Amino acid sequence: MAIKGLHHIHLAVQDLSGGIAFAQDFGLHIVDTIGPRTYLRGLGRHPYLVVLEQGTHSAFTGLSFEVESAADLDNAIMRHGAGAIRHLGGPGGGVAVDLRDPNGFTISLVHGVAERTPDPLPPSLLLNQGYDKPRIGNTQEKSPLGPPPVIRLGHVGIYVQDWQASDAWYRDVLGLIPSDLIHVGDENIKVGGFYRLNRGDEFVDHHVVGMFGLPGKQGLHHLSLEVPNSEAQFMAHRWLTQRQRNEVWGVGRHPLGSHVFDVWKDPNGFRYETFSDTDLLNATAPAGLHAIQHMEMDLWSDRDVQNYFA
Template sequence: MPERHDGHSDLHSERGALAGEHPGRVKNPVIKVYDLAWLEFQKPDLVRAEAFAHAFGFVTALRTSSELHLRGTDAGSPCVIIRKGPRSRFLGPAFRAADDADLLRLAEATGVRPRPLPETLGGTVTDVRDPGGLGVRVVSGTHELPPLPAQQPLTWNSGPYPKRTNSPQRPSREPAKVRRLGHVVLQSTTYRRSLDWYLQHLGLIVSDFLYYRGQRERGPTMSFIRCDRGTIPTDHHTLAMTLGPANRYVHSAYQVADLDAMAAGGEYLLDHGYHRSWGIGRHVQGSQLFDYWRDPDGFLVEHFADGDVFDCTLEPGWAPMTASGLAQWGPPVTPDFLNVAVGRRLLGQARDVVAALRAGNEFDLSRLSGLLKVARS
């Protein structure tokens, strides 16, 4: 009998670290953040931003002439805060501290004074910066928005015992209701320094490392990072970081009910003229069902469902970084998702590469060669 070959056998990351490799956590972090609270953006057109947000599945929690708060159906903070400004840009993430004492501990360690947030949010914030210069907020005691009616997963007939009788499935072609913010992905020219900063200051721990083929001895180039809640399971990644030629936002992800909500919601977005970047498929690291969209300002946003959750006992996995390894199944990864589609973004990428190579940071010629191999893999 010929030997059968599993095409994903070298892509999954159940394999662990080799001796001397990054442990994926630190022993005594300053604090351990509990979750990602919200993301902040600046955009010039709040009306346009709100129209896409509603089609994507957000609900408006606050709207003024200068600010827009977007929420999901789960109780808690808004998922996204958009401030009106002259150009579109990502301002940074806000993480939720476990309590006020942790907020004060972080402030003392970084030499930053905590201050009150606006009454629209409530609570207190300590504003710090990561090694790449991105503003990172850590908040505590914010107002909690009440839950809203949620979209329920459909009942599936599977196996020999059907659960649905005399009742056809007819999912509505309507926006998939966003439940909550899941994670944000960032690119950094100082990836290793930034990774260590988040582990040390916020107490995050790594779920999976990726590395460029042939360069494992130089260390990882991407990490999927989760909150450490001890024995309480948490999302496979709340933050993901990757090495690249510029410090930038890559994408953010928002949970929806199930595959039908994602697919029907995607048809609604297509009907209203919005651009699907990549999907629908299922990831490898994190296992999420995914569907990626470009908003009118060019930001990449993801619907996801059915993601992995880990507690503190699971050690990091290690796997090579490949374009084909981004999904277990689904359509081929697109140039738009990889940010190499012909057009303005590709020209911007080229300028970033030249600037990064001149700057003498972690993104050097060897790393550029590895990244190009990823895009072609």
């Protein structure tokens, strides 16, 4: 199955207006409202990244991956028992099939959604570092104070109840490959992992799915939206603080994947993350293996890791 990347995430929210207002503060833009669903986009090619739907309670209701061709949809039906091909009702049209992972999550494969023309991004930073100082005679480009310039939905973190079954499903059905695996005690007892796309020689993000098997937890841990650089994240952090949004973790750098991150919680309890500067790997990179007792959440701080999962 030729997966190109994440396309969008679908969330049911009890407080729809609050969820929309937060998403806008987080750099997302309303595309359309169709029935109970509001479609929100970033600056990149996808016509929407997040779908918020009014619900009686807040819940993670679906994750959609983009595939290369309609043949991938047929393959998912024949080989993996996906549902019948259905038409997507959102901006850009397209079709999809639905799968169920071992946790009961709806995982959709989408194809044929019309792309939009990406918006321009802010100018890249030119950094003077160590002995290499290319910015001579010019001042640094200043990032505006405001919502982050969100480009795309890069990855999600999910809680799973049966980690072994989930590990096998995401590898066998979606074709993902592990970048790093986390064990507790015996190396054979895995409790977490980060999985990337298998695009052969093409270099891809360190992970598209992070999976954690923690007792009593199931569902979405966070959704992560790419922004151009850490400068944009620090400016957005200041903006979100001024907007009195609920901070989960300040701007930091993850050891696994190396990306800079910043996590906030919306009024419905969903964690939204910005990320930048992630590692890029191709299919030949071996998986790392790490003991959970030696894990750090943030190379730049000593904050209690429990804050990240609270």
